Amino acid sequence: MASTASTEHRTDPAWLPAAAFRPLGARRVRVAGDGPLVGTVRAEVAAAVAGHGGALVADGPVDLDLVAADGDGEAFTVERTGGTTIVRAEGGPGLLYGLHHVVRRGEAAFDGDLPAERHAPRRAIRMLDHWDNIDVDPLMGQVERGYAGGSIFYADGGVRADLGRVAAYARLLGSIGVNRVALNNVNVHRTEARLLTDLLPDVARLAEVFRPHGVAVHLSVGFAAPITLGGLPTADPLDPAVREWWERTTAAVYAAIPDFGGYVVKADSEGQPGPFAYGRDHADGANALARALEPHGGTVFWRAFVYDHRQDWRDRGTDRARAAHDHFAPLDGAFDDNVVLQVKYGPMDFQVREPVSPVFAAMPGTRLAAEFQVTQEYTGQQKHVCHLVPQWSEVLGFGLRGGEPVADLVDGVVAVSNVGDDEFWTGHPLAQANLFGFGRLAWDDRLDPAAVLDEWIGLTFEDPSVRGPLHEVLDGSWHTYERYTAPLGVGFMVNPGHHYGPSVDGYEYTQWGTYHFADRDGVGVDRTRATGTGFTGQYPAPWREVYESVGSCPDELLLFFHHVPYDHVLRSGKTVVQHIYDAHFAGVEEVGRMREAWATLEGRVPAALFDRVTALLAEQARCATEWRDQVNTYFLRKSGVPDERGRRIF
């Protein structure tokens, strides 16, 4: 792609190296149709055939026929007959997705016959949120919870002049079917607020870069923008002047960016302003913005992450896990059609293990999106290998309401991006697989995570012999991370603030509502209806009963729902405390095996990538050992129960 040439020498091609286009590039290919996305497809094909000896032809016999109908259809049909592979797309985006379907298949796309097979995304909303700031925060850096360098969008106090890197990113997103991106942090600071107004021409420049890849841009906006940007005395969502300000401001956005996607809003959360200040509810708040967007076809993504972040740790009655359901379930049906309530996958905050949020089952009259973190805030911060696609697959496939999986209860899948200006995009090169897998799963949640990973490996690496070791490193890495960190779903136990590394009591006496209540006798949070916070009652049957009972609660969530003695015997047959010891020793051993598997890849993957991963695995081993020793020591000191196997605990 011409637009990425300026940065190709210093950035990793991720899953779209030239070699990935070899099968297609060696063929005769026709591209038929009109519009910007068809143009993108044509340019991709032109570049591929130029590099690999094929040809882009206008007629005559072809190996690959890429045909797009007019419009914005995202689906495509692929078949192979008479030696020609034919992609018939229902619109420009469908053609782009069809092209990359063929790229992913590789040589197999040109082999034998294939009956017509229609591919359509399982949902219209497949989105990445960037928590990027223009200004660099001395503590958080430029990207909040970002672990891959600075922002690819912003530098030197504004939108970058050179958007070559953004173009390469847009191309990566288009290739996996991501069709929406939010450009700035949901915590909207002063400078970033101006993206909505005087920096709008720069947002339009970004939109131009994303548009050819089928990606619509969004802005995070502050609920108080009518005051802070508009100079009004109030941001009351029912105030006519406020509504008029949002309408006028939004019309100006659409005048500059006709296909603008909409707004993302974190309101009344962790200090952000919101409708509560005016005695209004979140439906009032969301609808005010929705009505400004509606004439232009835009959407409000309203986050359900609302809880008391000034909780008193002494107060056992308040349960942060209840907050989203308590706040939002009563509002079901009150939100406009162009509001999407963005719900974190679990009731707390992107822990390695949480139960699925009961909100997904509680709001049939509201459009919902499930929110994940591709960025690894609590899962190793892209210093640790933690392949999260299995987690997302498990959540989306979870039969929450009458057996209906979460995937069928939501209109969208949204995640926080893990990308920055690091040469490998994601800091840890293997974290690219999370970004790739997110897009693939957002397109079709029924895909097998291991198969998706296999696609990523095949595209990214030339040498087919790397598959085995890479699966060994990545496949089980989520469970490995779970084993050596906080046990049995209890969560947190991280260092406060930055959230890297262990601190068992780090959040125990804080305002954040994140406690484990370990004492000399036991550990865990009683969230039952019978004796606890009643959170289990937010679930539909059968989960309200499954989670209520210690006997039926899954082991991996036991401490999320129950406070149990250390000698409580898990369904696995182990006591809780012995499980803690065993899991932590096992987790560290597994990291050792990951390192061994990785070491075999020297010379078979690019040297810079090999070295980066090797160094990060050493840090992962160090940090996992620290987790093991701190958690095991903490529970040995507290419980007094020795390890059955007599291993060294400090």
Place this chain on the structure above:
Amino acid sequence: MASTASTEHRTDPAWLPAAAFRPLGARRVRVAGDGPLVGTVRAEVAAAVAGHGGALVADGPVDLDLVAADGDGEAFTVERTGGTTIVRAEGGPGLLYGLHHVVRRGEAAFDGDLPAERHAPRRAIRMLDHWDNIDVDPLMGQVERGYAGGSIFYADGGVRADLGRVAAYARLLGSIGVNRVALNNVNVHRTEARLLTDLLPDVARLAEVFRPHGVAVHLSVGFAAPITLGGLPTADPLDPAVREWWERTTAAVYAAIPDFGGYVVKADSEGQPGPFAYGRDHADGANALARALEPHGGTVFWRAFVYDHRQDWRDRGTDRARAAHDHFAPLDGAFDDNVVLQVKYGPMDFQVREPVSPVFAAMPGTRLAAEFQVTQEYTGQQKHVCHLVPQWSEVLGFGLRGGEPVADLVDGVVAVSNVGDDEFWTGHPLAQANLFGFGRLAWDDRLDPAAVLDEWIGLTFEDPSVRGPLHEVLDGSWHTYERYTAPLGVGFMVNPGHHYGPSVDGYEYTQWGTYHFADRDGVGVDRTRATGTGFTGQYPAPWREVYESVGSCPDELLLFFHHVPYDHVLRSGKTVVQHIYDAHFAGVEEVGRMREAWATLEGRVPAALFDRVTALLAEQARCATEWRDQVNTYFLRKSGVPDERGRRIF
């Protein structure tokens, strides 16, 4: 003072308000002698008599006769006979100190007869170290461990243009006999390193401001300055080029500031460079600088705060408390005469309670200074009232070696200043009493802390009725702070990094060597020779035996020296765990009584000061309650022992 006029309107006069000069200012006063300090005394008297109706006269009968001999003598004799109070000073500094002696006495200085009484400082070195930086650190602010705003010395990337505030500070220091000040942080960063070279003209400006108050300026320097500033390939203290660089650089300093005091050095400590890198010891390092200073009469203050700050918490064999003695005691006798080894009062780091450092007893052939923190890093950060003068008095009076008090084992008393550009100088207005008290105790460690506080109250406040309530607030505040924070000398239990507020396990699994080893059975650090780290062996008799035995170890240091079960009975008759509960409940109750006493002062102290202290006492009460509840909950959960009195623990 003319030089302070520009800032008087916005800064608190501290203990030198105009009213404090009323008794003297209403009299006929003669000032005889020459030199800059005599000039300062004359200006003070001129200002006082102008405001209060007295007269500065050259001859004739006088009420107060201030007579200085030539030279730098610091002592003075005061007597009163025939209606005249006569101060005969042995030099300019002595006259200044004699003047302020008269000011402190107030009307009593002019009442009845007084036989001649000689006052001389107990030691020549009475010093305040500023941990001020030129550049503002995003985490630490401008003053490292400073809790009173920015630096009074630096602004906008350099030394302030307007040094009016510095002049007022120098006047305050002169009035209490402090005669040395270090101008910059012992952690010497890039910009601040240049104070030694190209910013030297600005240091000379500061020296000019301090000089009339008898205060010599010092710079903290980096051991690697020959490399970083000099461009040499090494900072090896035995390298001739390095020595030549220090000689040349130091000569340039003295050319600009003939009465420059010397250098302060933190070497091989917490990441600072030092002689270890070159296979040299600390005597080699200190002496290299000492020899450059010696021809000019300068002194090296070499900090003994050297320990392994990358310790493994799993390693029970390493004991940070041992470090200063282990590193320095073997070097006794090896330091040049113009080296002063600056030793923190306790073996750890400025905790509210530590045993006295055994280093004071171990180095009879070395000049030593005891280092305190007037800045309240671990003692409430000038949000809490914590009057520390009784702590310093206790340490200086402690009979460490053959009954000899620490005060007699040291040549100097040094403290980290608690001053910033806050309008009250010290953030908490009552923390001024610590600064005042430090100076007075440095002059004479045998002064009664309550009497010193009484002097401060008398100078600072006009209304004599405030004495009682102020004593009630301040007198016992050190012990109150001790009661509601870490128990029985165990220390730390603070939030890592910033060190404010409780975190019982905050430092338990870190690299810093600061552990309490609490488990379900007991708590404390075994530092005995019999079964622990052997730290007790660093003490001379009788302390090596007193501390070694659980039976003889003082309660307040029990957990510093011993790991004991929770049901261990203290000399007080209470169990350890019951003591923890009781002390924490008592501490919070005492804060309540402090607030009540303070509340009675409304209308009797300036309104702005009243409001500031009232607000800070509310924060102290909140934070003390947090300490109480976190510490008590932690130990209840761990020990399982209920409070005998059935009070609420969470």
